[in-house]
Amino acid sequence: MNRIASLSRRGFLQGGSGLALAAGLGVPFHAAIAQDAKPVRGGTIIASMDLQPKSLDPIMGDAPTSDRYALTQIYEGLVRFDVNGELQPSLATSWEFAPDAQSIVFTLREGVVFHDGTPFDAGVVVANISRVVDPASTAPRSQDLADISGAEALDPMTVRIDLKQPSGAALASLAVEAGMMCSPAAMESSGQDYGRNPVGTGPYRFVEWVGGSHIKLTRNEKYWRAGADGQQLPYADGVTLRIIPTTAVKMVELMAGGIHIADGVTPRDFAEVEGNPQLRLVAVPPGIAQWMTFNVQKPPFDNIKLRQAVNAAIDRNFLMKAVTRGYGAVTPTWVPPTDWAFDASIPSPGFDPALVAKLLAEAGHPNGFSAKLSIIQRDPDTQIAQMIQAQLVQSKINLEIEILERQAWVPKVLGHQHEAAMGRVNVPRADPDHVFGPFFGRGAAQNWSGIDDEALFDVIADARRETDRTRRKELYRVAQEQLIENAYYAWLFFRESRHVARVELQNIVVDSGGAWQLGEAWLAPQA
Numbered sequence: 001m002n003r004i005a006s007l008s009r010r011g012f013l014q015g016g017s018g019l020a021l022a023a024g025l026g027v028p029f030h031a032a033i034a035q036d037a038k039p040v041r042g043g044t045i046i047a048s049m050d051l052q053p054k055s056l057d058p059i060m061g062d063a064p065t066s067d068r069y070a071l072t073q074i075y076e077g078l079v080r081f082d083v084n085g086e087l088q089p090s091l092a093t094s095w096e097f098a099p100d101a102q103s104i105v106f107t108l109r110e111g112v113v114f115h116d117g118t119p120f121d122a123g124v125v126v127a128n129i130s131r132v133v134d135p136a137s138t139a140p141r142s143q144d145l146a147d148i149s150g151a152e153a154l155d156p157m158t159v160r161i162d163l164k165q166p167s168g169a170a171l172a173s174l175a176v177e178a179g180m181m182c183s184p185a186a187m188e189s190s191g192q193d194y195g196r197n198p199v200g201t202g203p204y205r206f207v208e209w210v211g212g213s214h215i216k217l218t219r220n221e222k223y224w225r226a227g228a229d230g231q232q233l234p235y236a237d238g239v240t241l242r243i244i245p246t247t248a249v250k251m252v253e254l255m256a257g258g259i260h261i262a263d264g265v266t267p268r269d270f271a272e273v274e275g276n277p278q279l280r281l282v283a284v285p286p287g288i289a290q291w292m293t294f295n296v297q298k299p300p301f302d303n304i305k306l307r308q309a310v311n312a313a314i315d316r317n318f319l320m321k322a323v324t325r326g327y328g329a330v331t332p333t334w335v336p337p338t339d340w341a342f343d344a345s346i347p348s349p350g351f352d353p354a355l356v357a358k359l360l361a362e363a364g365h366p367n368g369f370s371a372k373l374s375i376i377q378r379d380p381d382t383q384i385a386q387m388i389q390a391q392l393v394q395s396k397i398n399l400e401i402e403i404l405e406r407q408a409w410v411p412k413v414l415g416h417q418h419e420a421a422m423g424r425v426n427v428p429r430a431d432p433d434h435v436f437g438p439f440f441g442r443g444a445a446q447n448w449s450g451i452d453d454e455a456l457f458d459v460i461a462d463a464r465r466e467t468d469r470t471r472r473k474e475l476y477r478v479a480q481e482q483l484i485e486n487a488y489y490a491w492l493f494f495r496e497s498r499h500v501a502r503v504e505l506q507n508i509v510v511d512s513g514g515a516w517q518l519g520e521a522w523l524a525p526q527a
Contacts, residue, residue: 037506039229043523045236045505047516048244048253048262050378051406052212055195058180059132059139062410062446064434065286065426067177068515069263070215070241074115075200077179078106078125079171081430083285085512087171091120091181091201101166101467108157112224114183115205122153127184129161140445143437144178145170147464168467172431176513203234203519215241227520228507235507235522247379254279254500260523261501261508261516264288266380267325273500282499284514286426289334290323290384292373292490293423297416297450300371305363307487310371310420311349313356313395319387320493323380328495333480334435336494339428340469341476348484348491356395368396374413375422376406384492385422416450423448426497426514432476433464440483449488456482 051066058075061067078092092106112120129151132142147167152160163170173179186199198206203225204217218238225233242259244250250262251269255276264284265273273279294301294310301307316330332348335341360366373388375381382403389399399420404412413421429435438446441464442457456479463475483489499516501508504524509517 037524039227039231039235039507040522040524041231041235042237044238044240045261045518045521045523046240046242046259047518048242048250048259050243050245050247050250050263052243053215054410056198056206056209056215057139057195058177058182059137059141060195061177062140063406064141064177064429065514066263068513070217071177071180072202072511072515072517073204073217073239073519074198074202074206075180075182076202077174077176077181078108079175079179081172081175081512083510083512085285085430087175095171101163103160103162104171105154105158105160108159109224110157112201113222114186114201115199115220115222116183116186117222118183118185118199120181120201121156122159123156124181124184125159125161126151126153128181131187132178140438141176141178143441143443143445144173144176144434146437146441148173165465166467167465168469168472169431169433169437169464173434176430176434204239207238212243214243217241223519225519234519236518239518245378250500254502257502259502260505261499263499264497264514265500267323267327267495267498268380269500270325270327270498273498278503279500280503282501282508282510282516284497284499284510285512286428286514287328287336287338287494287496288424289331289336289427289494290319290381290424290492291334291422292388292492293413293421293448294488294490295413295416295418295420295450296488298419300369301419303363304487305359306365306369306371307490308349309356309359309363309395310392310397311487311490312352312359313392313397314349314388314490314492315351315391316348316493317351318391319384320495322387323384324493324495328493331491331494333483333489333491334425334427334494335432335476335480336427339432341428341432341473343473343477343480346477346480346484349487353395356397360396368398370398370400372400372402372419373422374402374404374409374418374420376409377403378406381422381424388492413448414446421448427494430513432472433460436460436476436479437464440479451488453482453486456486 049069051063053067054062058071076090079087080090082088093109095106132145147170149162149164183199187194190197203223205220207216207218209215227233253259294307320328320330332346375385385401392399441460459479463472466472506524507521
C-alpha cells in the first residue's frame, strides 16, 4: 500500500475497489489559522462552549460538533478529517478497500498508548467497533456505523473492518465520534460511569468535570505526535473548557482575558471583534442550519395542512438577513451550498400569506389556531423564535414560546411531548448520512418529529449504501423533496459560524467539522 490518495467530504468514495491511502507523520492533519512565532510551551488554554456534553463517552453524546470541542482533545480515531474535509491518517497509518468493497483493512500506528497505559492495537479496535455495532446498543452515535458489521484482528497491528454492503459513508464515519477509540480497560473498570471518566489516546488527559461549570484536562505526557518544532505535543500544560451558554458573557470574558477562545458567536458580534485588537475571528468550515420541527404524532401538527400553513407564514429571507447580517443564506433544507449534496433546483416553501389562509380553511381552522414552540435557552434561538412569533400572528397563528434548558428540551422533544420545537445543526458533516441518518433514517436516534415514513426511510438507506456520488446526490434530492412535501420540518436558514480567539492563542486548528484541535495550539507571551 504505497499509493497515496485522499478522500474528501466533497468527493468521497466512487467505487472504492482497491482504493488505498498511506501516509506518515509528515502529512499534515489540518491547516493552522495562525502561526506567527515559534511554539511556546506551558500554560493552560481556557476555552468556552455553550452546551454541556451529555457524556464524554463519544458514542453517548447527542450534540455533534459541540461535543467534539471536548472529545477531540481526549480521543482519536483511525482516520480524521482535516480543515479541507480530506481524510488523513491518525491511529491508522494506511487503509485499503477489498476488491468487492465489502471490507477495509487498516494498518495501525505502532507505539500508541492510552492515557491509562493500555497499548493501542488491533484488539482494541475490535472491542471498540463491536461495542458500537452491537445490535443491543442504544447509543445515539451507533447509527453512524450502521453499514459496519464487525471487525477482526488479522495480526496485532492489522485489523479488517467488515461492511454489510458497499457503503459511501462507512470510512467517513470512522473519522467522527463513533470511530473514536476508547480504552477497553477503562470502559470495563468504570462501567456506567465511563462517560464521566473518559480515557483516550489524544493530546490531553481528563482530570475533572464540574457540572454546569467546566471540564478540566491536562497534558498527555505519552502522546505520540510531534509538533512543528519536532518536539512532543501538546504545547500547553492543559485545557479548561468552561460552559458558557450566553454570547454576551463569552464576549465579556474574552475581552477581560478570562477565556482564550469561544465557540460560535453570532454575526451581530463580528464587528465588535474586528474592532478589538486583542481579538480575532476564527473561520469555521461548517455553518449552522436553523430549523423548526413539528411533532406529527399529536395535534395540532398531526395535520399536514397546519404544518404547511406555518411554513408558508414564515418570511425566511427577513429572518436570515436580521440574524446573519449578510453571513447566511436561505436553503431548501439544511444541506448548505458548500456541500456536494446541495441541489439548488429543490424548491423551498415561500412566504405566502394567501396560501396560509387557504390552508387554514382546508384544515378546519379558518380563524387560526394556537401552538407551543419549545426552544433551548441560547443565542440566537430566542431572537429567531420571537421574530417567527411576530410573523405567524399576522396569519392568525398564535405561537407560545417555551424556553427550556437543553437538558430538559432534549427528553421532551425526543419523547414527543412537544408541539413544535426549534433546533440547529452544524453542517455539512463528514458525510450527508451523518445528518440524514440520525434524524430521518429508520430507527433514527434523533427523530424529533416522530416520523414514521417507510418511503423516506428506504431512500435514506439507499443513499447510505450507494457508492457513486452522482447517484447518492440524486437520492438525497429525492429525500429532501419528500421531507418538504410532508412538511415535517420548517427549515429556516443557514448561517455562517465563527469562533473568537484572543491574539495570544496561536496555531489554532479547526477541523472540517468545526471543532477546534488544541493539541498544537500555544499561548504566546503578552507584551
